[in-house]
Amino acid sequence: MDKETLVSYIPLYRDALLLTLKIGWQGILFSFVIGLIGAAITHFKVKVLKTIVGIYIELFRNTPLLVQLFFIYFALPKVGVKITAEACGVLGLGLLGGAYMIETFRSGLESIPIIQTESSYSLGMSKLQTFWYIILPQAVSISVPGLLANVIFLLKETSVFSTISLMDLMFTAKDLIGMYAKTIECLFLLVVFYLIMLLPVSIIGALIERRLRYAGFGD
Amino acid sequence: MRKNIINKITGLTLILALAVVGLAGCGSTDKAAEQGSGEATSAESSSQGFRTLDEIKKSGTINIGVFSDKSPFGYVDENGEYAGYDVYLAERLGKDLGVEINYVSTEAANRIEYLQTGKVDIILANFTVTEERAQEVDFALPYMNVALGVVSPKDEVVKSLDDIGEDDQVIVISGTTAETYLTKNYPDIKLQKYDAYAEAKSAFENGNGVAWANDNTEVIAFAIENEGYEVGIPSLGDQDTIAPAVTKGNETLLNWINDELKTLGKEQFFHADYEKTLLDTYGADYEETLVVEQQ
Known part of the structure; x- marks a missing residue:
């Protein structure tokens, strides 16, 4: 491997990393919001909306992100909806992630025994109070490992952004290989930069997981 | 509990270090293999x-x-x-x-x-x-002969690369001579890169860039096949061959x-x-x- 090449490519990879993170965190935040709202809808079994959420989940969990991005970026402009590549990335990631987040939150919500809801009601708490103060904190705590897995999954999914001209890490590597054919250097930096992005997420995630493990007893 | 976390972090760092060393190792073996194949004759063709x-x-x-x-x-x-x-x-x-x-x-x-x-x-x-x-x-x-060319919509034809504004984007395909040429000679022009022809075409048709730079054969064909486009710059850079x-x-x-x-x-x-x-x-x-x- 050529050290000079490696060093000269680092700024490009850094830019790509920043772009990936920028789109990544916005998309993930978006998916969290969708996840919470969607999970609440399924939990409360809101009529009509419940069906819509069900369709949404199946639609986005059973199509690849690549297809979703293609649709948003290339098909929607034909009917007059035009958004920038970055917004498209955020939207795609958020919608895909949202479907997964709903399911993760839902599994957390469903794991709380029904007896807790019944006890809360018998103590005179309202439906919303029960959800907000009793069920949700425990459900979130239980969902944390699943949510973290989703976050890492979504950050890795950014590697298909090349199709919509976003210079993410993967595309930067491919592009440099295409131009200068320094394959080993480019792929080496690619692995390193993905690790730089994802290892801290794993580590911080593990810390959060411990901090939030208050739902179970005797742990 | 804190000890656990420290252990975990050390563990992960070690894994990262190992990965780096491992990859570096791969790099040097590849180089060795390359040198080897350069010296070897056709007797050992499978390693070439x-x-x-x-x-x-x-x-x-x-x-x-x-x-x-x-x-x-x-x-x-x-x-x-x-x-x-x-x-x-x-x-x-x-x-x-x-x-x-x-x-x-x-x-x-x-x-x-x-x-x-x-x-x-x-x-x-x-x-x-x-x-x-x-x-x-x-x-x-x-x-075959080839040069670079730039196609743009008829209502706003790009006749010279100097016409391209600061915020305008030019569509190119990753790994083509157009990309290398523009990167080298016009570093200030913002490039919107795609990794396949089909996607670059769709994006250009959707108006995502002010112009599309590619082999002139390709942009001429595009302007002939699609109405409303004109090749404003039919020949750019050196005449090359394919x-x-x-x-x-x-x-x-x-x-x-x-x-x-x-x-x-x-x-x-x-x-x-x-x-x-x-x-x-x-x-x-x-x-x-x-x-x-x-x-």
């Missing part, structure tokens, strides 16, 4: 990363890398068959070698990779000869292709190729400019 002429003949199939989305040079027609100017040549090479052809669809950016890893024996994907590429692969004699490429060091195959191209030149093969595949798109005007025959 390419197949010699005899091995291809023996196996009965040749792998040829072509475009599947670059009409009219390399594309898949309505019957699902590969067709185009490059494919016409590929068919002839296969016939004269007496082997079956296995077409491998490539994208601009992975043409060099496909040769270096031995996934294909020949690249016939409108591959422009450049100095940088010649260091990585071996080019045979050329069979040639078949083989893996670096694959002399037997390279020599055979060169001899074959000379034979084909005698029968004016590429004029026939042009008339068969490109005439509909370009008309007769471009025949002498585009076609190269070896004498």
Whole structure:
């Protein structure tokens, strides 16, 4: 491997990393919001909306992100909806992630025994109070490992952004290989930069997981 | 509990360190292998990363890398068959070698990779000869001329690259000579990069960029086939040539292709190729400019 090449490519990879993170965190935040709202809808079994959420989940969990991005970026402009590549990335990631987040939150919500809801009601708490103060904190705590897995999954999914001209890490590597054919250097930096992005997420995630493990007893 | 976390962090750091060392190791072994194959003769062909002429003949199939989305040079027609100017040549090479052809669809950016890893024996994907590429692969004699061109919508034709505003984006395809040329000579122009022809085309049609820079053959074809576009800059940069490429060091195959191209030149093969595949798109005007025959 050529050290000079490696060093000269680092700024490009850094830019790509920043772009990936920028789109990544916005998309993930978006998916969290969708996840919470969607999970609440399924939990409360809101009529009509419940069906819509069900369709949404199946639609986005059973199509690849690549297809979703293609649709948003290339098909929607034909009917007059035009958004920038970055917004498209955020939207795609958020919608895909949202479907997964709903399911993760839902599994957390469903794991709380029904007896807790019944006890809360018998103590005179309202439906919303029960959800907000009793069920949700425990459900979130239980969902944390699943949510973290989703976050890492979504950050890795950014590697298909090349199709919509976003210079993410993967595309930067491919592009440099295409131009200068320094394959080993480019792929080496690619692995390193993905690790730089994802290892801290794993580590911080593990810390959060411990901090939030208050739902179970005797742990 | 805190100890656990510290343990975990140390563990992860170790894994990272190992990964780095491991990868660095891979790098140096590869280099060693390269040097080895450079010295070795054809006796140990399997370690060279390419197949010699005899091995291809023996196996009965040749792998040829072509475009599947670059009409009219390399594309898949309505019957699902590969067709185009490059494919016409590929068919002839296969016939004269007496082997079956296995077409491998490539994208601009992975043409060099496909040769270096031995996934294909020949690249016939409108591959422009450049100095940088010649260091990585071996080019045979050329069979076509090419320059760069820029196409833009008719209502706002880009006549010169100096017209391009600060915030305007020019569409290019990753791994093409247009990308390298603009990166080198016009570093201030913002490039919007795509990794396949089909996507760049869709994006350009959707108005995502003010212009599209590519081989002039390609942009001329686009302007002819799609209404409302004009090639504002028909020729940009140096006049280049397009040639078949083989893996670096694959002399037997390279020599055979060169001899074959000379034979084909005698029968004016590429004029026939042009008339068969490109005439509909370009008309007769471009025949002498585009076609190269070896004498």
